[in-house]
Amino acid sequence: xxxxxxxxxxxxxxxxxxxxxxxxxxxxxxxxxxxxxxxxxxxxxxxxxxxxxxxxxxxxxxxxxxxxxxxxxxxxxxxxxxxxxxxxxxxxxxxxxxxxxxxxxxxxxxxxxxxxxxxxxxxxxxxxxxxxxxxxxxxxxxxxxxxxxxxxxxxxxxxxxxxxxxxxxxxxxxxxxxxxxxxxxxxxxxxxxxxxxxxxxxxxxxxxxxxxxxxxxxxxxxxxxxxxxxxxxxxxxxxxxxxxxxxxxxxxxxxxxxxxxxxxxxxxxxxxxxxxxxxxxxxxxxxxxxxxxxxx
Numbered sequence: 541x542x543x544x545x546x547x548x549x550x551x552x553x554x555x556x557x558x559x560x561x562x563x564x565x566x567x568x569x570x571x572x573x574x575x576x577x578x579x580x581x582x583x584x585x586x587x588x589x590x591x592x593x594x595x596x597x598x599x600x601x602x603x604x605x606x607x608x609x610x611x612x613x614x615x616x617x618x619x620x621x622x623x624x625x626x627x628x629x630x631x632x633x634x635x636x637x638x639x640x641x642x643x644x645x646x647x648x649x650x651x652x653x654x655x656x657x658x659x660x661x662x663x664x665x666x667x668x669x670x671x672x673x674x675x676x677x678x679x680x681x682x683x684x685x686x687x688x689x690x691x692x693x694x695x696x697x698x699x700x701x702x703x704x705x706x707x708x709x710x711x712x713x714x715x716x717x718x719x720x721x722x723x724x725x726x727x728x729x730x731x732x733x734x735x736x737x738x739x740x741x742x743x744x745x746x747x748x749x750x751x752x753x754x755x756x757x758x759x760x761x762x763x764x765x766x767x768x769x770x771x772x773x774x775x776x777x778x779x780x781x782x783x784x785x786x787x788x789x790x791x792x793x794x795x796x797x798x799x800x801x802x803x804x805x806x807x808x809x810x811x812x813x814x815x816x817x818x819x820x821x822x823x824x825x826x827x828x829x830x831x832x833x834x835x836x
Contacts, residue, residue: 576673581680584688584702587734588709592676595624595716598727599669607665612718613836618665619657620715623836625672626656627694627711628679631704634692637682640675649695649835697833706741709734711835714804729797735770739796742803743774745833746826749803751780753829760822763788771796778826790818792826802827805834 576596578589599621607618615623627649629639642659646652660668688702713730720727729735743764750757757778762785764774777785794814801807809827816823 579677579680580684582683582686582688584737585680585683585705587730587738588705588712589680590730590734591709591712591716592673592680594727595712596669596673598716598720598723598725601723601725602665606723609722611722612715617719618660618668620719621668621672622657622660623653624712624715625675626652628675628708629656630694631692631708632675632679632682634694635682635686635690635701638678640671640678703741706738710738710741710800710804714801714806730770732770735796735800736772738800739766739770739772740774742800743776745803746776746830747778747780747782749829749832750778750825752832755825755829757825758782760789761785761787762826763791765791765793766796766799767793768796788818790816790822790826792816792823802830803834805831
């Protein structure tokens with residue numbers, strides 16, 4: 541079975557213990573009946589397409605009270621979905637894909653989020669969900685014919701579009717987990733084939749998160765081991781201008797999902813569970829600055 545389809549079919553797994561009076565099993569059954577597969581896209585964009593499909597499956601189970609619940613950043617579920625649509629739209633605009641929603645005004649993620657949230661508050665949650673999914677699907681279809689190295693810019697950061705799309709997949713993963721936690725639904729992690737490239741992006745971002753935080757890791761090397769399905773090992777030169785990694789100054793071992801979520805702004809770097817060998821001060825710098833690019 542295709543990994544995206546497998547992820548989508550597994551996306552709505554409820555906890556084993558469900559209160560006797562709960563309507564959640566019926567809601568989940570209805571969500572499964574209405575689920576939509578991930579949109580066709582390039583192989584390198586499938587981690588994003590898979591998380592969009594999983595988030596959509598989660599949203600299919602939402603009822604009126606769910607949409608009004610505060611999920612994160614003081615945002616209701618409807619406002620959170622509008623935020624995802626806003627940022628997806630900015631990436632779409634950067635690569636010439638269709639942009640849905642209100643006319644483009646602000647070109648930064650927070651400003652565009654405010655514009656789209658204001659627009660969506662006058663509409664029904666189902667309309668918000670539908671248009672978010674339509675924006676994501678339009679982006680996926682456009683990416684199918686786009687080289688992964690195509691430059692794309694979001695919030696002043698220019699990277700290959702492949703990396704921006706992996707970042708969009710990570711944010712969608714994190715916010716789906718935020719929403720699932722509030723709804724008390726167990727949402728499985730992505731398949732390992734999707735976790736691995738996301739973890740690779742997170743590892744490659746570490747020199748940039750350090751520099752963005754005012755720390756220059758030039759001349760230092762990290763050996764990073766991420767455990768669990770989709771994990772692996774990376775030797776990372778911590779200076780953005782370093783051409784080759786040297787002998788490791790520090791070794792960090794951590795769970796791959798926890799590490800991805802740390803880069804996405806979930807978890808306290810001071811208490812992050814990791815095994816460290818070598819330069820502990822450097823390890824602290826790496827972990828403390830890891831969430832530097834995370835936004836709401």
